[in-house]
Amino acid sequence: MELSEREVAEAAVKAGASADEIMKKMAEHKGCETNSDGGKKASCGTEAGQNDLAPEIWEKVKNHPCYSEEAHHHYARMHVAVAPACNIQCNYCNRKYDCANESRPGVVSERLTPEQAAKKVLAVASTIPQMTVLGIAGPGDPLANPEKTFKTFDLIAKTAPDIKLCLSTNGLTLPDHVDTIARYNVDHVTITVNMVDAEVGAKIYPWIFYKHKRYTGKEAAQILTDRQMQGLEMLTARGILSKINSVMIPGVNDQHLVEVNKAVKSRGAFLHNIMPLISAAEHGTVFGLTGQRGPTAQELKRLQDSCEGEMNMMRHCRQCRADAVGLLGEDRSAEFTTEKIMEMDVNYDLATRQAYQARVEEERLAVSGAKANELQILAGVESDIKILIAVATKGSGRINEHFGHAAEFQIYELSTGKGAHFIGHRRVDLYCQGGYGEEDALETVIRAIKDCHAVFVAKIGGCPKKDLLAAGIEAVDEFAHEFIEKSAITYFKRYLEGVKDGSIIHVEKGDAEIRPGEVAVDVAAVAAE
Amino acid sequence: MSLKIAASCVNCSACEPECPNEAISAADGIYVIDPAKCTECIGFHDDPQCALICPIEETCVIDNNYPRYQPAA
Ligand code: SF4
Numbered sequence: 001m002e003l004s005e006r007e008v009a010e011a012a013v014k015a016g017a018s019a020d021e022i023m024k025k026m027a028e029h030k031g032c033e034t035n036s037d038g039g040k041k042a043s044c045g046t047e048a049g050q051n052d053l054a055p056e057i058w059e060k061v062k063n064h065p066c067y068s069e070e071a072h073h074h075y076a077r078m079h080v081a082v083a084p085a086c087n088i089q090c091n092y093c094n095r096k097y098d099c100a101n102e103s104r105p106g107v108v109s110e111r112l113t114p115e116q117a118a119k120k121v122l123a124v125a126s127t128i129p130q131m132t133v134l135g136i137a138g139p140g141d142p143l144a145n146p147e148k149t150f151k152t153f154d155l156i157a158k159t160a161p162d163i164k165l166c167l168s169t170n171g172l173t174l175p176d177h178v179d180t181i182a183r184y185n186v187d188h189v190t191i192t193v194n195m196v197d198a199e200v201g202a203k204i205y206p207w208i209f210y211k212h213k214r215y216t217g218k219e220a221a222q223i224l225t226d227r228q229m230q231g232l233e234m235l236t237a238r239g240i241l242s243k244i245n246s247v248m249i250p251g252v253n254d255q256h257l258v259e260v261n262k263a264v265k266s267r268g269a270f271l272h273n274i275m276p277l278i279s280a281a282e283h284g285t286v287f288g289l290t291g292q293r294g295p296t297a298q299e300l301k302r303l304q305d306s307c308e309g310e311m312n313m314m315r316h317c318r319q320c321r322a323d324a325v326g327l328l329g330e331d332r333s334a335e336f337t338t339e340k341i342m343e344m345d346v347n348y349d350l351a352t353r354q355a356y357q358a359r360v361e362e363e364r365l366a367v368s369g370a371k372a373n374e375l376q377i378l379a380g381v382e383s384d385i386k387i388l389i390a391v392a393t394k395g396s397g398r399i400n401e402h403f404g405h406a407a408e409f410q411i412y413e414l415s416t417g418k419g420a421h422f423i424g425h426r427r428v429d430l431y432c433q434g435g436y437g438e439e440d441a442l443e444t445v446i447r448a449i450k451d452c453h454a455v456f457v458a459k460i461g462g463c464p465k466k467d468l469l470a471a472g473i474e475a476v477d478e479f480a481h482e483f484i485e486k487s488a489i490t491y492f493k494r495y496l497e498g499v500k501d502g503s504i505i506h507v508e509k510g511d512a513e514i515r516p517g518e519v520a521v522d523v524a525a526v527a528a529e
Numbered sequence: 530m531s532l533k534i535a536a537s538c539v540n541c542s543a544c545e546p547e548c549p550n551e552a553i554s555a556a557d558g559i560y561v562i563d564p565a566k567c568t569e570c571i572g573f574h575d576d577p578q579c580a581l582i583c584p585i586e587e588t589c590v591i592d593n594n595y596p597r598y599q600p601a602a
Pocket residue numbers: 065066067077102103104135316317318319320328
């Protein structure tokens with residue numbers, strides 16, 4: 001770690017500026033002047049930007065695509081599936097199809113040995129220089145498979161010391177492994193915490209396997225929460241970053257998650273990620289079969305908002321597949337099947353990777369510069385109106401995706417107080433898949449973003465544009481390939497002016513659906529095998 | 530008797546490292562128990578470990594084809 005950080009800095013110097021200098025410049029650019037009055041906590045909204053975090057934490061998360069909302073546009077992570085076993089049972093998980101919730105959802109089509117996994121990581125890292133993070137998140141619990149998990153870390157740490165290692169766990173055996181985690185320099189651990197009250201936990205976990213015994217009911221939930229909190233405290237004591245994932249289950253733990261938020265914050269977790277339950281009968285999970293529903297988009301947002309004052313909320317998680325490769329949301333797994341990798345000649349080229357990453361830092365500087373300037377546009381404008389917009393993007397913080405190619409939209413809330421504030425993703429079925437312009441596909445998109453006033457795209461056809469408008473959603477393509485925040489604020493300013501002079505009549509929009517998207521599709525595919 | 534693994538096994542591998550007798554191994558798409566090695570966990574634990582950790586009910590079950598395991602006197 002020591003060495004690789006120095007090397008990274010050297011590469012950045014060759015590119016004209018040190019990484020630290022760039023980050024410092026970004027801090028100055030971002031400002032946050034709007035918040036410095038009124039004694040509020042210095043904060044640029046929910047972004048895990050350096051303004052919210054202690055410097056040593058920012059140093060660790062700035063290139064982490066899962067933890068830094070800003071970095072996830074530029075850096076990539078991958079997960080390898082080496083850990084299929086689990087030691088607890090969750091009502092939202094059917095072990096047969098891997099987990100549709102937590103951070104190990106979707107379908108892992110092939111299981112790797114630690115040796116195969118290490119080779120895969122090196123092959124991907126040599127091909128995709130943005131790949132800076134390796135996660136082990138399942139499909140079971142990585143700490144129920146400690147040998148496989150740590151063997152994989154060991155192999156990678158030897159060849160590619162610049163890759164950050166992280167793991168996700170249910171926390172049951174976490175206290176037993178914290179010292180090993182520290183030894184491998186794992187600096188990010190994600191714990192899934194759905195409750196801190198055994199009463200609530202008994203409705204989520206039918207049983208756990210702990211110290212050679214199976215526990216059920218409240219007793220099981222009590223052991224689990226005690227172990228999770230103990231593990232979290234031990235990580236904090238050793239300076240290892242911990243993120244908390246929670247699955248929001250309406251009527252079971254939705255209100256209770258505010259409690260969870262307080263409990264994990266007081267024990268030093270730095271990010272809390274609340275995800276919607278994904279539940280459908282065909283998943284064959286307990287919740288799927290009992291008809292337990294997931295939250296709506298507005299329910300999720302309200303809960304995230306009520307936790308926001310307490311702690312950094314992570315809103316860009318899209319419950320990607322446990323073996324996903326590439327930028328968050330951009331799945332390149334098909335290029336790296338085990339078969340292809342075992343044939344590859346991998347030449348791990350640290351220098352090229354570092355040169356590339358130095359260029360990315362410049363790009364990030366440009367993005368945050370654009371953001372700061374645009375906030376000035378709204379200076380002096382005051383309004384209570386807040387609207388949501390959906391953005392079709394491939395990354396780099398720009399509006400650069402065709403409406404018909406978008407598998408998901410980024411949702412921003414626009415207000416005079418916060419400017420353009422990222423609040424999350426909505427997955428949609430590929431509108432273009434299987435023939436262009438299918439009626440029901442478009443309807444799916446509309447249902448997913450019907451709480452938005454506009455959708456920003458790089459390009460869109462005439463027909464869908466008309467249908468969107470009929471649903472009260474304006475399709476905006478005039479900002480194609482421009483920065484998202486800058487365009488959104490320009491649009492919002494014009495919107496407010498229109499409302500003022502009467503040319504636009506502002507209406508509140510309703511709620512929207514959270515679609516399981518790829519998860520439902522993949523589960524069906526596996527069931528057919 | 531020994532335990533056996535039914536066809537409902539989802540191949541998750543959870544049972545394998547829990548066996549105190551190393552009786553469990555991966556086979557064709559499912560895991561199998563070697564009846565010559567399985568002691569039903571007698572002498573090690575109160576209950577069969579494989580059955581306790583297995584996520585699929587009724588998958589690690591008693592195999593009546595084998596006589597009851599007798600702990601060495
Ligand atoms: S599921 Fe995806 S977005 Fe969420 S923490 Fe894991 S890698 Fe990051």
